[in-house]
Amino acid sequence: MNSPASGSTESRSFDLLDERIRRWIWREGWTELRDAQERAVPALIDADRDVIIAAATAAGKTEAAFLPILSNLLRDGRCVGSVLYVSPLKALINDQWSRLEQLCESLDIPVTGWHGDVSAGRKQRFLKHSTGVLLITPESLEALFVNRGASLATIFSTLRYVVVDELHAFIGAERGMQLQSLMARVDHVCGRAVPRVGLSATLGDMQLAARFLRARAKQPVEIIESGSAGQELKVLIKGFVETGARLDFDLAPGERPALEDDVPGSTLEVASQIYRALRGSNNLIFPNSRRLVENYASLLRRACERDGYPNEFWPHHGSLSKELREETERALKAGDRPASAVCTTTLELGIDIGAVKSVAQIGPPPSVASLRQRLGRSGRRKGEAAILRCYCVEAELRDDSDLSDRLREGLVQSVAMVRLLLKRWFEPPRAGGLHPSTLVQQILSIIAERGGATAIDLWQTLVVDGPFDTIDKPTFAAILRSLGSRDLIVQEQGGLLLHGVAGERLVNHYAFYASFSSDDEFSVIAGNRHLGSLPVSHPLTPGQSIIFAGQRWRVEDVDAEKKSVFVHPDRGGAPPVFDGAGARVHDEVRREMHRVLAETEPVAFLDARAQMLLDEARRYFASSNLATQSIFVAGSSVMLATWSGDWLNDALVVLLRAQGLDAWNQGPAVSVRASGTGTVRDVLQRIATMTASETTAALQTIQNVDNEKWDWTLPDDVKRTAYASLRLDLAGAVAEARRLSMGMSA
C-alpha cells in the first residue's frame, strides 16, 4: 500500500494491521505509511522480539510503534493485553496520552497516564482492570514496585510490550540504570522476557542502544533506522568584543540606568542585535544559564515596552513555576502573534511547541548533541531551512591576557562544534558509568517489593539478570555490609535482608523513587503568586534585588525554615546567582578546535568581526608554534597543550597533583605551577609508566567524591571508582603523559 485510498496491495504492512486500525488510518486521510511505520509493523506485530525505531522527530515514531502493538492487542477480538510505555517527561506523557486516546477511543482500548500529577482515582481504575496502554515515568514505575509488590504479578500478567520513548535520554544516566533495572524486574515478575521497544531520534551508535535496551540478549535486537531527508541549514556566527563600554539600550526619558550597572556592554549589544533580528517571528534563544536567561528576557521585554509592542520574549527554565512555563509554551503555540522563548535545555526536547523560525545560541553550545537537538526545533515546515545564529563575546586583549582569551576559546569552540554538526558527528553517551548509587536504591526497592530478600536473590536480579554486571561479588558484599553499618538494612537469622530503621524511613518517603538527587531550592513568592524556585547557595537578604521570571523584584522577607523568599516588583535588580560546574567538552571537539586554529582559510559562516577574531587567534597559534609545541612556559606556569576533552584533562590534573604538583584544567591545556619545564617533564615520565593500580591510588587525593544520590552510603573505594568511571579518563591521561614526555605534537 502506498495509498490505502486506492486500495493498492503494495503494502503488506497495511494488510497486517487490524481492520479497525486500517479504518482509523482511512478516516485520518493518510495516503501512505511512512518508511519507519512500514518497517515497524512486521517487526512488532507478533510481539516476539526487541526492536529499536530510530527516525527523525516528525517521522511518526509513536504511530510506527503503536499501530502494530495495538493490532496485536486487538487479536482476541477485544483488548485483554497491556503495554507499558515509559517516558522521561510528564509533559510528554500528557502529549502522547491525547494522541493515543484519540486513536484508542474508537478501538475500545483504555489509555492510562500515570505520573505524579495524575489523580489517585485514575490510578485505581487501572489497578482494577490492568489492560490497555499504561503511560508512566520511571519514578512512578519505581513507586509501583515499592508499594504494590504483592499485586505486581497480577498487574503485569497480560503485559505484551515495554516501550521506552526518548531512549537516548536514558543511556549513560542514573535514570537509565534505574530503568534497565526496572525492566529486568518486570521480566522477573512476569517470569518471561517481555519484548522491549526503544524509540529515539538521536541515537548515534545503534549497537550501544541495543545493548542498553537488552544486555545479554538471546536473539539480536531488530534495528529500524529511517534516515531523514537532509534539511538545509543556514548558519551565522557573530563576533563581539567586550570593551566595558555601555550602550544606551532602552532608557526611558529621565530614567536612571539600573541594569547597566550589572550588565556588560556586550550583553546589551547582543540583546539589541537579537531584538532586531528576531522580533516579529517565533524563535528559541539559548543563553547557557538560567541567570543569563533572566538577563536577556528582561532586556528584550523592556525593548518591546520601549517601542510600544506587546511583549514577544518569554523566559523558560527549570526554576520557574509550572504556571509561568505554561504561559511561555502557550505564547509559542498560539501562533496568533509572534513569540520567542529565552530558555535553557527545558525546551530542547519533548513537548510540541509549534513551528520555530530560527535558533539563537549565545556563547558556545554545551555540546554538539545538544546543538543538534536545539536545531531540530527550527525549520520543521517543508521547504524551510533551519536557521542558527551564534553570538560569541570575546575579551579585549591586554598584556596579561591568558591562553584562553588569546586563542578566542569560546569562538573557536563554537566554530568547531558547528563544523562537527555539519559533518553529522555528535558526542556518544558515556555509557561506562558504574552508578553504584542506583544499585543501592534498587537493593532497598527490591527488599520493599518482596518483603525481604536474600543476598543471593539480590545478586541474581540486579547483577546476573540486571544492569549492574560490572560489580563483582566482593564489591557487592562490601556494599551490603556498608548498608548494614548505616542501619539501612538488617539481616535476619535465616539470612533474609530487611530494611533497618533508617532504611525504612528513607524508603517510605516519596523522595525515594527518583534515582537522581536535586539541590535545595527556595520558593519565590510575590503576593499570593508562586513564581518558581531558586537554588540558593548564598542566602538572600531582605532589601536585596533580584531578576526572576524576566522581571525585577526586591526581597521583602526570607523564611529559611519554609524555604521561601517573599518579593515585590522593583525597578533595580541583580540577577540571581546560580552555582554549578561548567559543561564538559569532548575529546573530538578539542581536536577540531586545534584543526580550526591550524588552518588558514576563512570560515564561510563567520561575520567580519568573528573572522577578525579568528584571524587574531590563528596568528597567536602560529607565532607560538602551538601546532607543534605541546609544553611551554607562560608566566609562572608550564602549559601542557593536550587539545583533549575534560575527562582526560581532569584525570591528568589528578595524576599531577598526586605527584605533588599544583595543576588545573584550563580547557585546551593543563596548567602546572612551576618555574621551568624540567620537573614537569620528569613527573610526566613517571606518570607515563603508571600501572592501573597506581592511578587508582591517585584517586585518594580527590577531596569530594560524593556525586550521586546514594553515594554517602557506599564504601570509600567503591565511591572513588564510581567517580572515576563517570568523570575521569585515567588511561587516556597516562597515554597523554607518555606523548607529552616524548615531545610529540598533538
Add this chain to the structure above:
DNA sequence: GACCTGCTGCGGACTG
C-alpha cells in the same frame, strides 16, 4: 564557569 528530569499513601474534613 551548565542544564534537566521526578515523587505515595493515608487520614481527616467536606460535599452531594
